[in-house]
Each structure stands twice: as C-alpha cells, then as structure tokens.
Amino acid sequence: MESEELQGIIDHYAGEKGALISVLQDLQGVCNYLPEPALRQVSDALHVPLSQVYSVASFYNAFSLKPRGRHHICVCLGTACHVRGAPRVLQEMERQLGIRAGDTTEDMNFTLESVNCVGACALGPVVVADGGYSGQMTARKVSPLLKTLGTSHEENQNDS
Amino acid sequence: MPTLTIDGQQVTVPEKTNVIEAAKTLGIEIPHYCYHPGLSVAGNCRMCMVEIEKAPKLAIGCFTPCTEGMVVFTNTEKVKQARKDVLEFLLSNHPLDCPVCDQAGECWLQIYYMQHGQYESRMMENKIKKSKKATSIGPHVNLDQERCVLCGRCVRFCDEITKTHELGIFGRGNREELDVFPGKQLDNRYSGNVVDICPVGALTDRDFRFQVRVWYLGVQDSVCPGCSRGCNIQIHYNRNRPHHGHGRRVARLKPRYNSHVNQFWMCDEGRYGYKFVDAGDRIISPMLRRGAELQMATWGETLAASAERIRAVNPSQIGVIAWPQLTNEELYLVRRLFVDGLGCKNVSFSVPSKKDGGGDDFLITADKNPNTRGAGEIGLPIADSTGDILQAASRGEFKLLHIFGHDLLSSGLDQPLVESALAATETVIFQGSNSHLTVDRADIVLPSATFAEKSGSFTNFEGRVQRIHEAVPPLGDALPDWQILNRMARALEMGWDYQGTEHIFKELAENVAAFSGLSYCVLGDQGELLGYKPTNEAHIPTEPVTTVII
Ligand code: SF4
Ligand code: SF4
Ligand code: FES
Numbered sequence: 001m002e003s004e005e006l007q008g009i010i011d012h013y014a015g016e017k018g019a020l021i022s023v024l025q026d027l028q029g030v031c032n033y034l035p036e037p038a039l040r041q042v043s044d045a046l047h048v049p050l051s052q053v054y055s056v057a058s059f060y061n062a063f064s065l066k067p068r069g070r071h072h073i074c075v076c077l078g079t080a081c082h083v084r085g086a087p088r089v090l091q092e093m094e095r096q097l098g099i100r101a102g103d104t105t106e107d108m109n110f111t112l113e114s115v116n117c118v119g120a121c122a123l124g125p126v127v128v129a130d131g132g133y134s135g136q137m138t139a140r141k142v143s144p145l146l147k148t149l150g151t152s153h154e155e156n157q158n159d160s
Numbered sequence: 161m162p163t164l165t166i167d168g169q170q171v172t173v174p175e176k177t178n179v180i181e182a183a184k185t186l187g188i189e190i191p192h193y194c195y196h197p198g199l200s201v202a203g204n205c206r207m208c209m210v211e212i213e214k215a216p217k218l219a220i221g222c223f224t225p226c227t228e229g230m231v232v233f234t235n236t237e238k239v240k241q242a243r244k245d246v247l248e249f250l251l252s253n254h255p256l257d258c259p260v261c262d263q264a265g266e267c268w269l270q271i272y273y274m275q276h277g278q279y280e281s282r283m284m285e286n287k288i289k290k291s292k293k294a295t296s297i298g299p300h301v302n303l304d305q306e307r308c309v310l311c312g313r314c315v316r317f318c319d320e321i322t323k324t325h326e327l328g329i330f331g332r333g334n335r336e337e338l339d340v341f342p343g344k345q346l347d348n349r350y351s352g353n354v355v356d357i358c359p360v361g362a363l364t365d366r367d368f369r370f371q372v373r374v375w376y377l378g379v380q381d382s383v384c385p386g387c388s389r390g391c392n393i394q395i396h397y398n399r400n401r402p403h404h405g406h407g408r409r410v411a412r413l414k415p416r417y418n419s420h421v422n423q424f425w426m427c428d429e430g431r432y433g434y435k436f437v438d439a440g441d442r443i444i445s446p447m448l449r450r451g452a453e454l455q456m457a458t459w460g461e462t463l464a465a466s467a468e469r470i471r472a473v474n475p476s477q478i479g480v481i482a483w484p485q486l487t488n489e490e491l492y493l494v495r496r497l498f499v500d501g502l503g504c505k506n507v508s509f510s511v512p513s514k515k516d517g518g519g520d521d522f523l524i525t526a527d528k529n530p531n532t533r534g535a536g537e538i539g540l541p542i543a544d545s546t547g548d549i550l551q552a553a554s555r556g557e558f559k560l561l562h563i564f565g566h567d568l569l570s571s572g573l574d575q576p577l578v579e580s581a582l583a584a585t586e587t588v589i590f591q592g593s594n595s596h597l598t599v600d601r602a603d604i605v606l607p608s609a610t611f612a613e614k615s616g617s618f619t620n621f622e623g624r625v626q627r628i629h630e631a632v633p634p635l636g637d638a639l640p641d642w643q644i645l646n647r648m649a650r651a652l653e654m655g656w657d658y659q660g661t662e663h664i665f666k667e668l669a670e671n672v673a674a675f676s677g678l679s680y681c682v683l684g685d686q687g688e689l690l691g692y693k694p695t696n697e698a699h700i701p702t703e704p705v706t707t708v709i710i
Binding site: 036049050051052054057058059 | 344
C-alpha cells in the first residue's frame with residue numbers, strides 16, 4: 001500500500017477520538033494485514049506511541065500482523081463444534097493445505113485459523129470460509145470446500 | 161480525612177488514600193504486584209484483595225479509596241483463599257526456573273508464594289511457551305517473558321515517568337507478552353528503573369545479572385555522586401563472597417525513596433557510574449617520586465614529605481585545586497588547613513569538563529559533581545578560578561600545587577596551559593582515588609577513598625544536605641580525604657584532632673552560617689535544607705521511609 005493511500009484513510013478519521021482502531025480496520029481491509037511500515041506511519045500521524053499501536057494491533061483477532069492468503073478459512077473449535085468432531089475437520093484442513101492453524105500457504109492462497117466459537121453452535125462443526133458458513137462439516141467435506149474456494153479464486157482471476 | 165478500621169485498628173488518613181497505603185501506615189502489608197506508589201493505578205493483578213464490611217464481594221485494595229467508617233479485613237479466610245487463587249493463576253504458565261533466575265531471593269512470586277500460596281499444583285497441561293527468554297531489550301535490561309506476571313508497572317513507567325513509551329503488552333489472553341516494538345530498544349536515560357519495579361525476574365539488570373546472589377549482598381544508604389541532584393541510593397555490596405562478581409565489591413546501586421529529591425528513581429548514568437570504586441586504576445598506596453619514577457611509600461614518609469615541602473614555601477606560593485566530589489566535611493577541612501591554617505589564598509575547586517553534562521527536566525543536572533553547592537557555602541573557591549591558578553602557576557608564581565581528584569589533563573581546560581603549569585611547579589601533590597594522566601605528573605600521591613568507602617555529607621544543588629555512609633572499607637592503603645587532611649594537619653603541627661566526620665560536621669555547623677542548626681541527627685536519612693530553623697518539637701522525619709522494592 002502506498003503511504004498516500006494510508007494517509008487518505010488517516011485523514012478520513014482525522015481528529016476523531018479513538019481513531020486508531022478504525023484506521024487499523026480500514027488498513028486491514030485494504031492490505032489483508034497490517035504491514036510494519038504502515039503501523040509506524042499510523043503511529044506518527046495519530047501521535048500514538050508505537051508500543052500502543054502494537055498492543056491494539058496484536059490484541060484483536062481481526063487484525064493480522066502477517067500477510068494473509070487470498071482465502072481465509074476459519075475452523076470453529078468451540079465446545080459444541082469440538083464435541084461433534086471439529087478437531088478432525090481441522091486436522092484434515094491442515095493435512096490437505098500442508099500448514100498449521102495460524103499459517104498461510106506458501107502460494108498465499110489460503111490462511112487457516114481456528115476460533116473458539118462463532119456463535120452458530122446448532123450448525124456445528126462450523127467452518128467459515130471467506131465469510132460463508134459451512135455447517136455440519138466433516139473431514140470428507142474438506143476437499144470439496146477447498147476446491148470450490150480455489151475455483152472461485154481462479155474465476156476471480158479470469159474476470160480481471 | 162476519613163477514619164477507617166483495618167483489622168480492628170483505627171486509622172485516619174488523607175482524602176483519596178487507598179486501602180493499601182492506609183494499611184501500610186498501620187504496619188499491615190497487603191500483598192500486591194501491579195500497584196506502585198510512584199505510578200498510576202492499574203488494578204490488574206488482583207493480588208491485593210481485601211474484605212470490606214457490607215460490600216458484596218472482595219475489593220482490590222489498590223483501587224479502593226478509604227471512606228469514613230469503612231471496616232476492612234485483610235486476613236480473613238476469604239481473602240487468604242483469594243490470594244492463593246491469584247497466585248495459582250499467575251504461576252500457571254510460569255517456568256519456575258528460580259535456580260537460574262537472577263531475581264531469586266528478591267522475587268515477589270517467591271515471597272508471596274511462601275507467605276500466601278503454598279497450594280498443591282493442579283497443572284496437568286503443558287505451559288504456554290513465550291517467545292523471548294534471556295533476551296536483551298536495551299543496553300541495560302534483559303527480558304524473560306515467561307517470568308512476567310503482566311502487571312504493567314514497567315509499561316506505565318515508560319509511559320508516565322520517562323514518557324518514552326518503549327514497552328507494551330502485546331497479544332492477549334494466555335499468550336500476552338511484554339515486549340518492545342519489533343526493532344525498537346528500551347533505551348532511555350532512566351531504563352534501569354524498570355528492573356527495580358519489576359516484581360519478578362522478567363526484567364533483570366544486564367550489569368548485575370549473575371554477578372552475586374542477592375542474599376550475599378549487604379546494604380548501605382548513600383547518595384549518588386553522579387551529579388548535583390544527589391539522588392538517594394542504596395549501595396549493595398558483596399558482603400562475603402569476594403571471589404564472585406570479578407572482584408567487584410560494590411555490586412550495584414539502587415535508588416532509595418526521597419520525596420524531596422528523586423522519589424523512587426535514579427538515572428542510568430548514576431546507577432552504572434560506580435565502576436571506578438573497584439576499577440583496576442585505583443591508587444592503593446601512597447607514592448613518592450624518586451628520580452623519574454613514582455614509588456610506593458608509607459603514609460608516614462609521604463605525609464612527612466608533604467609537610468616538609470609545604471613548610472618550605474611561602475603560603476602565597478601554594479595553589480590548591482579542591483574537588484566538588486569531596487564531602488562537606490572534607491571541603492571544610494580543606495578550608496581550615498589551607499586557608500585558615502596556612503593562610504593560602506589560591507584555592508579553586510571547579511574544573512570544566514570536556515563534554516556537556518546534558519541536564520534534563522527530570523533528575524539529571526548538567527553539573528556532574530555532588531557537592532558544588534556545599535563547596536560554595538563553605539567558602540570555596542577563595543578568590544581564584546582554576547584557570548587563574550594555572551595561569552599563575554605557569555608564570556612560575558607557585559612552588560607547590562595540591563590537586564584533589566581532578567584529571568586536569570583530560571579536562572576542558574586549555575591543555576597547553578595545564579602542561580606549562582605542571583611543568584613550572586616544583587612540587588605537585590595529588591590526592592585522589594583513581595589513577596590518570598595528571599597523577600603521573602605528581603611528585604607526591606595521596607590515595608583517597610571513594611564515596612562508597614567513607615562517611616560524610618553532600619549538599620545538592622537545591623541546598624539539601626544529605627548523608628553518605630561507608631559501605632566497604634577503603635581499598636588498599638587508601639584513606640578518606642578527611643583523614644588524610646587530619647593527618648597532614650598533624651604533620652604540620654596544627655593541633656588537629658578530629659575523631660570522625662560527625663565531629664567535623666558539628667564544627668562546620670557552628671562556623672558556617674548556612675549549615676547552622678544542622679546535625680547528623682537532623683539530617684536523618686532524608687537530608688535537610690540549608691538554613692534550617694530548628695523547632696521546639698523533636699525532629700521527626702516527615703516522610704515514611706520506604707524501601708525501593710515495593
Ligand atoms: S516485565 Fe515485570 S514489571 Fe513489566 S509487566 Fe512483566 S512483571 Fe510487570
Ligand atoms: S540524576 Fe544525578 S544524582 Fe540522580 S542518579 Fe543520576 S547522576 Fe545520580
Ligand atoms: S495491586 Fe491491586 S490489583 Fe494489582
């Protein structure tokens with residue numbers, strides 16, 4: 001991201017109290033993560049110490065300090081999903097993508113994460129992929145899900 | 161001024177006092193981690209829980225202001241259980257590596273566990289590993305994240321006291337970590353203080369780590385000689401393990417509370433500036449020049465030689481460059497001996513240094529001497545500046561120069577002038593603790609004790625007279641400057657017989673108006689201002705004496 005673009009975001013919230021979180025949210029929206037140079041710029045522009053910017057950025061799960069993949073998969077490990085077999089779903093995801101939860105594939109295609117409840121216990125085990133919920137997941141359904149995501153990605157690329 | 165009852169005892173405290181402080185005045189300690197009287201209240205550790213009558217549940221003592229009629233219990237079963245539970249949480253991810261932890265012996269996890277914990281561990285899970293262990297995060301401080309209890313004291317110190325904001329707590333839940341921003345350093349002029357206020361072994365001092373176990377340390381109150389602020393300190397010295405710590409007898413300096421001077425803090429320059437005390441360049445024997453060489457001699461020989469040379473010249477041919485590192489008592493004796501006794505008129509004391517002292521708007525002052533004010537009050541310099549004295553010396557007007565401490569040859573003085581002054585003077589007597597270029601040019605060398613090896617007092621730039629105490633004996637044959645002067649006066653048959661620094665101070669207070677009314681008893685451990693007016697009441701120290709580790 002260019003620093004002018006970031007300055008645009010910052011100016012948008014200029015003068016607002018507590019602008020930090022809003023700026024970081026927009027930044028995350030544009031870049032998919034919070035690049036370090038951008039955090040330094042935010043700190044300077046908002047006169048918030050770097051240590052505090054970093055505290056906020058590392059506190060919320062919605063922010064990532066590492067570049068994230070084009071597709072974002074989140075496996076729920078809340079109690080209800082857990083007892084219905086979510087760990088096996090997660091394991092299968094990790095096996096097929098070749099990464100641990102929290103990591104991103106080398107081709108930057110997928111980021112895999114786990115959460116401790118998305119509030120859709122009745123559908124459990126739940127996987128949230130690019131914002132879409134897939135309920136009653138099983139290990140067997142992992143492969144088709146990844147395929148759909150992968151294709152949609154290719155389509156997007158063809159579109160552009 | 162609310163009156164409340166704590167554990168059955170009544171106490172009246174100023175408005176807004178919290179329960180921890182109120183209890184402290186009764187001698188009741190409420191255990192706590194995150195609360196520090198010099199910082200804002202965070203209320204995050206929950207260790208300070210107390211029971212308050214009519215309150216539905218336990219309250220934290222640090223964040224509960226005292227109110228009229230409040231009834232507090234600090235030791236009920238409920239409170240005891242709460243402390244146990246908090247400790248169990250705090251220790252659940254703690255590595256328990258006390259045997260290799262430098263904090264052991266002064267760690268509040270150890271102390272409170274023994275006092276309030278003592279539970280059976282129920283931990284079956286693996287502990288969460290944190291990212292940094294034994295990592296340096298700045299020139300003076302080492303970080304060990306697993307040992308951190310996330311009390312946030314160090315973060316608040318950097319936010320509120322130095323306002324440099326280097327530290328933060330990052331992440332959340334059981335993965336929270338204390339750290340600096342990636343690529344940044346904890347590098348400010350007061351960074352060592354975070355080690356003092358860290359209640360556990362998470363932040364340790366790179367200078368002190370693994371030098372001596374803290375239980376081998378002795379403690380002596382003193383005053384930092386690093387600048388004219390005169391921060392109150394404790395000298396921690398190696399009491400009985402001389403073979404530990406590479407022969408360093410003084411192991412570390414710690415700030416000592418004084419509300420008038422430094423509150424709870426001290427600067428890094430002062431904190432780590434004591435190395436000269438045990439440095440290899442200490443002068444440990446009197447020396448006399450024999451031919452081209454300075455040779456070791458006895459005190460008897462050296463003092464006799466000095467007295468002989470002093471007697472041989474006219475007082476107007478003597479130049480004295482005193483030293484604002486000397487105590488009030490010693491400066492008084494310098495005046496008594498050279499000015500009042502011999503009638504010498506050429507006494508200066510300050511020598512400009514090469515670099516700027518870099519004072520700031522907190523503690524550090526530009527004048528790097530602890531007793532410039534004292535020297536002035538005692539009536540030094542007489543007439544001349546050091547520059548003038550050297551001018552006169554280089555013109556051959558002096559037969560004898562008595563130099564205290566200063567290294568004129570690496571000072572901010574005009575160097576050719578110093579050279580020609582030293583060359584033109586027949587006898588140069590040097591009296592000081594450490595060797596340097598100027599010492600090599602002396603004819604008589606009198607080894608003196610450092611601030612850690614003697615007693616006396618300094619007057620800070622605001623006129624507060626504060627006491628220092630001997631922590632370790634003078635190295636080798638060195639003697640405190642006041643003793644050297646006392647012996648020299650006797651060699652000159654001046655009829656002196658000072659029995660100790662208190663004896664000298666008493667006389668000083670009688671003879672120098674600014675010091676009148678002062679005595680060691682009045683100075684106490686917090687010092688007292690010049691121009692003190694004794695009241696009829698007995699002298700009672702106005703501040704509670706608080707130790708550094710709180
Ligand atoms: S490093 Fe020490 S002072 Fe800082 S938060 Fe951790 S325990 Fe508290
Ligand atoms: S501010 Fe001055 S007196 Fe205080 S610790 Fe630093 S050098 Fe010593
Ligand atoms: S000292 Fe009160 S909550 Fe930490």
